[in-house]
Amino acid sequence: MRFVALLAGVCVLLLVPAAGIHAAQPAPAISAQPEPADDLWNFEDDEEEVETWGTLLRDQAGDLLLFVAFAALALVSFFRKSVRLKYVTLVAAVLYLGFAKSQLISVVNIYSVLTGNLPVFRYSLAWYLFAGFTVVSTVLWGRFYCGRVCAYGALTQLLDRVVPARLRVDVPRWLERRAALVKFGLLGATLLYFLLTSDIGAYRYVEPFWMFTRQASTGMWIGLAVLLAATVFVRNLYCRFLCPVGAFLGLLSKLTVFGIKRWSECNTCKICEKTCEWGAIRGPEIVMTECVRCDDCERLYADTAKCPHWIILRRRSDFPQAAR
Structure with missing residues (x-):
């Protein structure tokens, strides 16, 4: 984890000798060397600011504050277990982190960590805040990023809410468990390919996140359309079975401090x-x-009318009164 960034100034002034020569004095000899063009115009040098942490923070304050506000919204929705706030967070993730910033954790970032080829810290404070929040939240609560922060995951969850339930295909449990392993294979294969070839351009063929930049070939758009169409029938298809970043964060979530x-x-x-x-x-x-800490089961745990734990406790407390 790392965080925060540097500017102030110097100026140089050209001094031109005064031309006050007494009229009775002989005219001075003319120099054989012409004066530099800059001296003829007597322009002052432009001021050049030196980087300081204050100016760097000022320049990046907008991005930092926007992400802090988004992270606060995500955390409030998580701790309050509010369905409404959760969907507000998902919409914000799509609009802000997706279409506005095109900022998602990518398998390329994992490759950059492995090779030490990371963005310059002082110029990328918001990115390090974003990445740090992702890692810390994963260690604390699990795949929190996948369930609330990732713009693509948020988009598919919103899509799932507007698609009629009759269109969904329930994947058999035995197949679901085996298909969930595919993303780990894709993570390993993609990182191995990067390490052997240093060709990071291949990530566009294993991640659909480029959609938020709206820059891709016709074939890639067709592939994305097929993927989203399949997601209509198999909910969260890419996130559950194909996402290398989800696989990486899944491995990291084995360190989760606060489980369910x-x-x-x-x-x-x-x-x-x-x-x-x-x-x-x-x-x-x-x-x-x-x-992905979606809250569905945690809301059920707290529901005294549905969760057997509370129903049994209530019956036990009512039994002595009935026996009287």
Whole structure:
């Protein structure tokens, strides 16, 4: 992790000798060397500012403040478990990080970390804040970035909400678990290709994030259209099965500090497992490599009318009164 950036000034003044010569004095000898053109005009040198942290921060303040505001919105929606704020965050991610800034964590960034070829810190403060937030939030809560920050993931989640449920195809659990491994294979293959060839241009064929720049070949747009059409039927298709960045953050999420609470009743209850649209719940276990902290199961845990844990507790507390 790293954060923050440098400007102030010098000036040089050309002095021209005074031409006050007494009229009675003989005329001075004319120099055989012509004066430099710059001296003839007597222009002052332009001031050149020197970088300071203050001026660098001032120049990048807009980007820094906008991302801090977005991160605050994402965190508030996460801690409050608010469905409305979650969708406000997803819309903001698409518009701000997607179409306005085209800023997403890419497999190219992972390659840059491996090779040490990173942006200059003092000129890229907002990017380092963005990357640092992604890493820290992943270690703290898991794939928080995938569930709330990634512009492409946000777009597919919004798409899922407007597509009629009757069009969806439920992937069998056995196939879903095997398909989830594909993204890890793509991560390894892509990084190996980069290391062997140093050709980072290939990332455009494994990530659709370029769509936010609106610069691609006709064939790539056709491929994107096919991918989005398939996402209509298989929810979050790319994020669940194909995303190398999701695979990398999934591996990092094995370090998650604050996992999701589980009750003893979770050993037999299947309500959350059936509800999870990411295939991240398998019996009593939450698979952190797949979980994007979407809040669906956590809201169910807190629902005293649906969660068996609370229903059983309520019945136990009512039983002594009924026995009287």
